Structure formats: C-alpha cells, structure tokens
Amino acid sequence: MYKWFLALLLLSSITFAHPLRLSLCEIEFYSKKNLLTVNLKLFLTDVNEALVFDPYSKELAFCQSNEHSDADKMLMDYLNRFFYVKFNRKRIDLKIKKKKLSGEGENIALWVYLEKSMEGEFNSMEIKNAVFTDLFYDQNNIVYIHVNDESKSVMLNKETSTYELNF
Numbered sequence: 001m002y003k004w005f006l007a008l009l010l011l012s013s014i015t016f017a018h019p020l021r022l023s024l025c026e027i028e029f030y031s032k033k034n035l036l037t038v039n040l041k042l043f044l045t046d047v048n049e050a051l052v053f054d055p056y057s058k059e060l061a062f063c064q065s066n067e068h069s070d071a072d073k074m075l076m077d078y079l080n081r082f083f084y085v086k087f088n089r090k091r092i093d094l095k096i097k098k099k100k101l102s103g104e105g106e107n108i109a110l111w112v113y114l115e116k117s118m119e120g121e122f123n124s125m126e127i128k129n130a131v132f133t134d135l136f137y138d139q140n141n142i143v144y145i146h147v148n149d150e151s152k153s154v155m156l157n158k159e160t161s162t163y164e165l166n167f
Helices: 002-017 044-052 073-082
Strands: 023-032 037-041 083-087 095-102 109-117 123-128 140-147 150-157 162-166
Touching: 023 123, 037 044, 037 083, 044 073, 044 109, 073 083, 073 095, 123 140, 123 150, 140 162, 150 162
Parallel strands: 023 140
Antiparallel strands: 023 037, 037 109, 083 123, 095 109, 123 162, 140 150
16 A cells, blocks of 8 residues: 555655746848847746746736736846856847747746847857756756857856857
C-alpha cells in the first residue's frame, strides 16, 4: 500500500510540474536601420514565480485590462538583473515596446518585445541571458542572434550565461 501511495504521489508531481524549463530570445541588429530589437518568449508561470513567488498568481495580469500598474517595472527590474545586451562592452538600456500572451494552461507564454535605437560603429556584442536560472537549476535559454546578414544560435544556462560575438 505504501509503495502505491509513493508511486501515485510521484506520478502526480510529474504530471502537474512545469513541463519545460526554457525561454526563447531573438536578438536582431541591422546597422542600416540603427535598431536593436529583442523578442523574449517566457512562460507566464515562470514570470509570476520570479516576480511574485506564485506561478499561478493573477496579481500582475500581464496584457489584460486590469494589468497591475507596476507590472512592466517589476518585469524590467527582474530582466535587468538577469538579461542584458552590450555593444562594444557598453550595456544597452532596453525598453519594452509591447507585450502579448499566447498559448493556454501551463503553456501560456508572455512575449516581451524590447528595442533601442543605436548609433555608431560596433565591433562586439555580448549577451547575458540568465533568466530564471535563479529559480530553476535546469533552466535553458535559447538565444537566436541576427547581426546584419549573419545568424547564430546559442544555448545559455546557469553555468554559461553569457556569449560574446565579434564582428
């Protein structure tokens, strides 16, 4: 009887656990446009866990009519601790352009679109994406990087949270 209880408990914890510890990020910079764009796809339960310590919280209500007045500030405060883009070793001050939700249930994603106008010549880019690595040991962050006509993809995590690109 005890073994069945433990098996049932283990199975139920697997069933209700967040299915995947992953974020997606796409960074685009085209020197002719002088514009840096960053698109982040984050699981909403992870965002809530990071910001209000409750994965199922409705408190921040991202992208809804009752969105909390400090939701963007809280999100940017968190992102600024665990995410950045640097050009020529200078950190870029990114701003939220827009957000949207997609998916349903446990798989609702918060898409965050950031951008910054850029001027000048650049020969290096450094990216840090340690988003949610403070919460989950198995968090992986896939980053797609597009600079002019060159593309690269990298997987960043708790142990390797930064990547540098020279061009």
